[in-house]
Amino acid sequence: MSLDINKILSANGIAAVIRQDGPLKVFTPVSGEQIASLNVASAAEVEQAVITSQAAFAAWRKVPAPRRGELVRLLGEELRAGKDALGQLVSLESGKILQEGLGEVQEMIDICDFAVGLSRQLYGLNIASERPHHRMMESWHPMGPCLVVTAFNFPVAVWAWNAALALVCGDSVIWKPSEKTPLTALAVQAIFERVCTRFGAAPAGLNQVLIGGRECGEQLVADARIPLISATGSTRMGRAIAGVAAQRFARTILELGGNNAGIVCPSADLDLVVRAVAFAAMGTAGQRCTTLRRLIVHASVYDQVIAALKNVYQQVRIGSPLSKDSMIGPLIDKAAFDAMHSALEAAVKDGGKVSGGERVTDAGAHAYYVRPALVEMPAQTDIVRHETFAPILYLLKYETLEQAIALNNGVPQGLSSSIFTGNMREAELFVSALGSDCGIANVNIGPSGAEIGGAFGGEKETGGGRESGSDAWKGYMRRATNTINYGSDLPLAQGIEFSV
Numbered sequence: 421m422s423l424d425i426n427k428i429l430s431a432n433g434i435a436a437v438i439r440q441d442g443p444l445k446v447f448t449p450v451s452g453e454q455i456a457s458l459n460v461a462s463a464a465e466v467e468q469a470v471i472t473s474q475a476a477f478a479a480w481r482k483v484p485a486p487r488r489g490e491l492v493r494l495l496g497e498e499l500r501a502g503k504d505a506l507g508q509l510v511s512l513e514s515g516k517i518l519q520e521g522l523g524e525v526q527e528m529i530d531i532c533d534f535a536v537g538l539s540r541q542l543y544g545l546n547i548a549s550e551r552p553h554h555r556m557m558e559s560w561h562p563m564g565p566c567l568v569v570t571a572f573n574f575p576v577a578v579w580a581w582n583a584a585l586a587l588v589c590g591d592s593v594i595w596k597p598s599e600k601t602p603l604t605a606l607a608v609q610a611i612f613e614r615v616c617t618r619f620g621a622a623p624a625g626l627n628q629v630l631i632g633g634r635e636c637g638e639q640l641v642a643d644a645r646i647p648l649i650s651a652t653g654s655t656r657m658g659r660a661i662a663g664v665a666a667q668r669f670a671r672t673i674l675e676l677g678g679n680n681a682g683i684v685c686p687s688a689d690l691d692l693v694v695r696a697v698a699f700a701a702m703g704t705a706g707q708r709c710t711t712l713r714r715l716i717v718h719a720s721v722y723d724q725v726i727a728a729l730k731n732v733y734q735q736v737r738i739g740s741p742l743s744k745d746s747m748i749g750p751l752i753d754k755a756a757f758d759a760m761h762s763a764l765e766a767a768v769k770d771g772g773k774v775s776g777g778e779r780v781t782d783a784g785a786h787a788y789y790v791r792p793a794l795v796e797m798p799a800q801t802d803i804v805r806h807e808t809f810a811p812i813l814y815l816l817k818y819e820t821l822e823q824a825i826a827l828n829n830g831v832p833q834g835l836s837s838s839i840f841t842g843n844m845r846e847a848e849l850f851v852s853a854l855g856s857d858c859g860i861a862n863v864n865i866g867p868s869g870a871e872i873g874g875a876f877g878g879e880k881e882t883g884g885g886r887e888s889g890s891d892a893w894k895g896y897m898r899r900a901t902n903t904i905n906y907g908s909d910l911p912l913a914q915g916i917e918f919s920v
């Protein structure tokens with residue numbers, strides 16, 4: 421193949437993994453070819469990793485938080501230096517275009533910067549006590565080893581959102597990446613180890629990568645020594661994790677399926693709508709959890725919007741994600757292609773009118789490039805309510821904003837949403853308690869491409885967790901309420917008398 425895979429792996433310091441010859445076969449969706457076969461962690465190795473992580477936690481929690489921030493600052497520095505190389509590897513392994521591969525690394529850098537500042541701001545409250553000579557306060561303490569499970573579509577940024585926070589919060593990290601994208605995880609681990617060497621005093625195994633499949637994940641999720649699990653992936657996977665975690669009262673941060681809608685109002689700037697929809701629905705070949713999957717358009721502008729979108733969908737450049745010209749790369753694998761096709765068939769059965777969706781380019785029998793599909797639907801049927809992880813945009817018509825909001829909210833998932841309008845009453849209603857029920861509700865931008873500064877996550881089947889910015893750090897620490905008596909009397913709360 422024309423791709424110089426060895427060059428990309430060498431630039432990321434992981435050329436040696438090619439020689440492993442283990443059971444986990446790694447393919448690049450760019451050409452469908454196998455690029456590595458890796459060893460997987462045995463049950464004994466997983467057990468050892470948990471023991472190491474506990475020891476790392478015991479040492480790391482003693483390090484003052486601003487010093488922990490210094491390690492994350494160095495991580496941000498190394499990521500800046502390695503951005504091009506890692507961005508290329510992200511493209512090679514996940515199939516997203518280079519611009520997005522680089523954007524993903526930028527997202528890692530941004531969360532490192534955020535976490536460094538945060539390391540001096542892990543504030544607790546002082547609370548007025550009802551008793552004389554008493555003070556109440558809240559303290560935030562490190563939790564323990566944190567398991568981070570990531571998906572193929574953001575193979576490294578999702579680790580960074582979790583790990584950068586977990587590390588400044590004093591937790592150790594065990595990372596179980598998707599089996600589809602282990603190389604990017606190994607490349608990040610190589611960077612992390614360099615950072616630890618520069619830092620000097622990081623405990624061994626502060627961040628560990630465990631390459632493996634379902635059994636490896638199951639063993640970790642069931643392990644009572646891991647108090648916190650942050651998992652990104654399908655709702656099916658999240659449901660399985662949540663069940664096991666709940667049995668042992670572990671804390672979970674779940675970021676699962678999205679079925680994100682955009683509402684286009686009569687007063688919307690339609691030129692902006694088309695540009696926003698193009699990126700949100702077709703970008704990353706429809707494989708973001710925040711991808712725009714449903715466009716709910718007012719009847720008065722429906723024909724105009726559809727015509728403009730059809731035009732853009734025909735022109736979009738599909739091809740190798742490593743070529744500067746491409747706007748849409750491949751789907752991750754055949755299973756993704758098959759799922760897209762079953763969804764389109766189901767939509768047609770429900771009365772949908774499909775344009776696009778066909779396989780394109782001759783990149784190889786096992787590479788799955790598709791033209792993104794637009795599907796005009798007569799109603800929000802079951803298939804529309806289901807998340808298909810592919811570039812399918814369902815189009816629905818509405819008459820009143822109440823109807824549009826009901827459609828927006830009328831799906832099991834609750835991650836992201838948008839309204840396009842020039843009318844501030846419509847915009848404010850949409851972001852109010854009576855509007856979108858999602859964790860993210862935007863005005864005049866698409867639902868994807870969130871900045872790291874906000875809390876990221878969603879409601880309902882999206883899982884309810886929050887990662888990244890705002891006060892999401894609290895999810896990685898345990899809260900202690902302290903009452904301190906600096907007097908010599910012992911007044912009891914609730915006015916109870918109990919003198920001996």
Ligand code: UN1
Pocket residue numbers: 527571573574578652707708709710867868869870871
């Ligand atoms: C995901 O697809 O799992 O908002 C995360 C976005 C990105 C993250 C997506 N910042 O689209």
